Amino acid sequence: MLDATTYPTRREENWRYSDVDALKSLDLAAINSWREITVPAGETHREIFTFDQADGTDLRRLRVTLGKGAECELFAVSAGSQYARLEVEVTLASKAHFEFGGVTLGGDSTIREFVTRTIHAEPDATSNQTVRAVHWGKGTGNFLGRIDVVRDAQRTDAAQDFKGLLLERGASANAVPQLEIFADDVKCAHGATVGQLDEQARFYMAARGLSPDMARKLLVRAFLADAFAALDDEAEQERLLEQALTVLGDAV
Amino acid sequence: MLKIENLHAEIDGKEILRGLNLEVNAGEIHAIMGPNGAGKSTLAYVLGGRPGYEVTQGSVTFNGEDLLAMEPHERAAAGTFLGFQYPVEIPGVSNVQFLREALNSQRKSRGEEPLSGGDFLKLAREKAALLKLDMDMLKRNVNVGFSGGEKKRAEMVQMGILDPKFAVLDETDSGLDIDALKTVGEGINAIMRKPDKAVLLITHYQRLLDYVKPDVVHVLAKGRIVKTGGPELALQLESEGYETVAA
Numbered sequence: 001m002l003d004a005t006t007y008p009t010r011r012e013e014n015w016r017y018s019d020v021d022a023l024k025s026l027d028l029a030a031i032n033s034w035r036e037i038t039v040p041a042g043e044t045h046r047e048i049f050t051f052d053q054a055d056g057t058d059l060r061r062l063r064v065t066l067g068k069g070a071e072c073e074l075f076a077v078s079a080g081s082q083y084a085r086l087e088v089e090v091t092l093a094s095k096a097h098f099e100f101g102g103v104t105l106g107g108d109s110t111i112r113e114f115v116t117r118t119i120h121a122e123p124d125a126t127s128n129q130t131v132r133a134v135h136w137g138k139g140t141g142n143f144l145g146r147i148d149v150v151r152d153a154q155r156t157d158a159a160q161d162f163k164g165l166l167l168e169r170g171a172s173a174n175a176v177p178q179l180e181i182f183a184d185d186v187k188c189a190h191g192a193t194v195g196q197l198d199e200q201a202r203f204y205m206a207a208r209g210l211s212p213d214m215a216r217k218l219l220v221r222a223f224l225a226d227a228f229a230a231l232d233d234e235a236e237q238e239r240l241l242e243q244a245l246t247v248l249g250d251a252v
Numbered sequence: 253m254l255k256i257e258n259l260h261a262e263i264d265g266k267e268i269l270r271g272l273n274l275e276v277n278a279g280e281i282h283a284i285m286g287p288n289g290a291g292k293s294t295l296a297y298v299l300g301g302r303p304g305y306e307v308t309q310g311s312v313t314f315n316g317e318d319l320l321a322m323e324p325h326e327r328a329a330a331g332t333f334l335g336f337q338y339p340v341e342i343p344g345v346s347n348v349q350f351l352r353e354a355l356n357s358q359r360k361s362r363g364e365e366p367l368s369g370g371d372f373l374k375l376a377r378e379k380a381a382l383l384k385l386d387m388d389m390l391k392r393n394v395n396v397g398f399s400g401g402e403k404k405r406a407e408m409v410q411m412g413i414l415d416p417k418f419a420v421l422d423e424t425d426s427g428l429d430i431d432a433l434k435t436v437g438e439g440i441n442a443i444m445r446k447p448d449k450a451v452l453l454i455t456h457y458q459r460l461l462d463y464v465k466p467d468v469v470h471v472l473a474k475g476r477i478v479k480t481g482g483p484e485l486a487l488q489l490e491s492e493g494y495e496t497v498a499a
């Protein structure tokens with residue numbers, strides 16, 4: 001990917017829902033800088049990202065190269081900054097695995113997004129991405145997930161699952177899956193839905209004595225949990241969920 | 253304990269309750285029977301404060317307080333319980349988590365200390381045993397994948413844990429097998445048959461009333477109570493039907 005010599009605009013597919021004005025607070029060099037991670041054959045890299053800055057722009061770009069049978073597990077809580085973007089480009093060698101679990105939460109006019117490009121460059125690699133977005137006010141959550149499966153990458157298994165939950169009219173959630181598949185023996189499951197809190201469940205919970213805030217918190221927590229289900233550390237799952245839920249207090 | 257006067261309520265602008273009067277005293281169990289679509293569940297939901305059920309006239313007081321002025325969760329904290337005709341499934345939220353939060357929310361609003369995790373589990377285990385519901389069911393998500401009968405038993409476990417003063421049980425007997433009916437009936441007696449408590453039991457059949465003996469039986473038709481009597485009224489309804497008895 002060539003470095004851009006101008007600021008991104010919304011005309012570009014990868015930035016169509018982004019807060020491109022907020023990017024102007026960064027210089028081009030910062031925007032164009034990618035962190036490189038190489039995971040040698042058979043090894044595992046796990047990393048957790050938290051976006052909890054009060055304001056401003058928080059842009060992080062990551063380029064991961066996975067060797068044969070290597071694994072990369074990334075989990076993210078994006079619940080801070082006016083504009084937050086985590087962009088990940090992963091290239092998988094044979095039998096490698098990429099796991100991504102991310103949640104975006106936000107109100108006001110915040111925009112929080114995940115942009116992934118998963119390149120299955122060799123056969124038998126797997127990838128699984130689960131994103132949950134909870135927004136209110138005029139908040140926006142985006143998941144742009146591109147999957148490239150090259151011609152020889154037979155038996156690729158690439159899954160993507162996005163669910164958005166809008167707590168108020170005016171909030172939005174966008175999912176843009178993009179599949180570029182050039183092999184024929186490929187499994188590529190992807191789903192995207194956007195909904196609201198279940199009113200029946202809310203009344204049921206209220207009828208048992210839960211305040212509207214508490215009911216919402218339990219429902220949102222249940223909604224988010226899928227994103228961290230692949231994290232094999234329950235205490236860490238709990239911590240991430242609690243962290244995500246702290247911003248929910250600002251919601252009406 | 254509960255006093256309903258001239259209650260009118262509508263859903264989507266359609267009047268369902270049309271001047272309903274009912275008084276339930278502490279220590280009493282009242283049964284409400286009536287044809288499909290009469291407004292029995294509507295009454296239950298109005299008492300619970302379900303959004304979309306609009307009261308246009310009349311009043312409901314609970315121990316002298318204006319029940320209709322309270323939010324749904326405040327009504328629960330005040331000591332009311334609504335057993336749902338169709339209990340709601342909540343994926344991703346376990347019964348244990350849900351009920352502990354619910355109980356502690358109620359306790360908090362009454363100015364009581366929250367129950368610890370250990371004490372809560374002990375209480376839950378005791379009530380599950382009373383209703384012969386496997387404790388493992390309570391570790392599962394709320395009503396998700398429960399059979400019809402299991403949902404109804406789980407409702408009664410919830411009632412046991414929350415220990416309300418007044419319960420409206422909407423067709424708690426439907427979907428129960430013969431043995432479960434007995435268990436649930438005995439459970440209702442154990443939890444609610446107390447001098448300071450009362451129950452409004454909505455049902456279509458006498459069989460639950462064989463276990464939970466009502467003091468008063470009402471017939472609700474077209475949005476009002478059209479007939480009131482003793483336990484014998486339920487038996488008469490069963491043999492003769494609504495058309496003759498409540499005409």
Ligand SMILES: Nc1ncnc2c1ncn2[C@@H]1O[C@H](COP(=O)(O)OP(=O)(O)OP(=O)(O)O)[C@@H](O)[C@H]1O
Nearest residue numbers: 263264266268286287288289290291292293294295
């Ligand atoms: N959301 C709604 N919109 C319009 N009408 C409704 C709605 N919900 C219920 N009703 C109507 O209100 C009336 C009373 O319904 P309700 O559920 O209270 O009856 P019920 O006495 O509980 O009947 P059943 O014995 O079948 O449970 C019915 O005619 C029903 O169709």
Ligand SMILES: [Mg+2]
Nearest residue numbers: 292293294337
């Ligand atoms: Mg009904």
